[in-house]
Amino acid sequence: MNPRDYLDLDSLLSADELAVRDRVRAFVDERIRPDIAGWYGAAHFPREIVKDLGALGLLGMHLTGYGCAGRSAVEYGLAAMELGAGDSGLRTFVSVQGSLAMKAIHAFGSEEQKQQWLPGMAAGELVGCFGLTEPGAGSDPARMTTTAVRDGDGWVIDGAKRWIGLASIADVAVIWAKAEDRVRGFLVPTSTPGFTATPITGKLGMRASIQCDIALDGVRVPADAVLPEVAGLKGPFTCLDEARYGIMWGAMGAARDSYEAALAYAQERRQFDRPIAGFQLTQQKLVDMVLEIQKGVLVALHTGRLKDAGTLSPEQISFGKLNNVREAIDICRQARTVMGGNGITLDHAPMRHANNLEAVRTYEGTDEVHTLIMGRAITGIPAFG
Structure with a gap:
């Protein structure tokens, strides 16, 4: 096997x-x-x-x-x-x-x-970022306060964004702002005066990546900076669904890596004159990990087949994002316990993966948001407030 x-x-x-x-x-x-x-x-x-x-x-x-x-x-x-x-x-x-x-x-x-x-x-020669989330508007982007106001033949953007990946190294930012009572997307070169990206420090997870605060202070862009083919929240939500889809796969990768690390450790680590892989409680932990990883990969694979067939719905993406990230965090934590105290060091991957997944669990829709999306799909009754 x-x-x-x-x-x-x-x-x-x-x-x-x-x-x-x-x-x-x-x-x-x-x-x-x-x-x-x-x-x-x-x-x-x-x-x-x-x-x-x-x-x-x-x-x-x-x-x-x-x-x-x-x-x-x-x-x-x-x-x-x-x-x-x-x-x-x-x-x-x-x-x-x-x-x-x-x-x-x-x-x-x-x-x-x-x-x-x-x-x-x-080609990786240019880097982009995606400015949607704000300090006061995370799970409810309709409440964003960033604005774009027409000025002559262009626009002036003012506002703030938070937890924006890559912003301090990006060449272009996709900024979503309220423009004439509609949400519109703008392509803003990060060299534009008034655009400032400040990396967020003190993170306990996602430490090998960059997330930033963005300040937009009188950022002037030409008329052709607007993304012309969309208005409203359909634009950012379409992109979020793409990211959520990838997350359900990525979470299972972190879980699999943690399981494999725990298995290798359990086969080598000896206590009471035998490998700890030979103890019943350790085997139960490993079996539980295998069960959820294999089920999670099946969820992701079936979701991918639906996506390739053009029949995937956003509500089905929520199923995979909610289930796979939640299970992956539990797997990584359980894998750490197999390693005992050694597992809290960076010599071993599971705790790093678990810390990263705490962020993944929050971004592109929290557990609560995806639960309510699924709840609405199941009952036909929205419960968003």
Whole structure:
């Protein structure tokens, strides 16, 4: 029995899907695993791997044209799972770049905007960020206070955003603001006067990634900075669904990596003259991990097949995001207990993964928000306030 793939889920994947998975897994083994503990401990984002991710075709990999790889939803999910096994913070880079910033431009931008930004972003030569969340408007983006006001032949944007991934290293920011009583998206070069991004420090998770506060103080942009093909919250929600989809895969990658670390440790660590893997309580922990990982991967894979078929609904994405992240956190915590006190150090991955997943559990929709989305779908009655 393969302890990494108990149900032989690989048999459900095509040769092309397995090739993508194996290529990203090899990249994680070579470029991320040797250094991730140091990056995490130092709260350092390794900017040097951005072009490597582009060369591997992972940036906007599920988009077509403009230098993007045009891979399937399942292939993107498999890549997210392998990146998540390395570190959720580094998977988040790929998600923010591809599923949020690039998706917004690809889905709602003009042809000129797409040509200007997407090829460089796909190659990792340009970085984008996605400014939606505000200090006082997280789960309720309709309450955003950032505004865009017409001024001559352009717009002036004022407001603040918080927890914006990559903002301090980004070349362009997709900023969502209220403009004439509608939410509109604006492409704001981060060199624009009045745009300031300040990294958030003191984080206990996602330490190998960047999240920022953004201040927008009289930021002036031309008329053609507006994303022309969308108005209202449909725009940001479409992008959030893309990111949520990748999260359900990435969380299972973190869970699998924690389980495999716990299994290896249990087979080597001896207590009372035998490996702790031989004790019943340890085996129960490992079995519980395998059960939830295999079920979570099946949820993600089926969701990906629905997405590739064009039949996936946002409510079904909520199922995967809610279930897989919640279960992954429990798996990582349980894996840490197998390691005893040794498990709280950066010599071992599970506690790092668990800390990262606390952030993943919150962003792109909290447990509570996805519970209410599912509750509305089940009952037909909204309970959002």
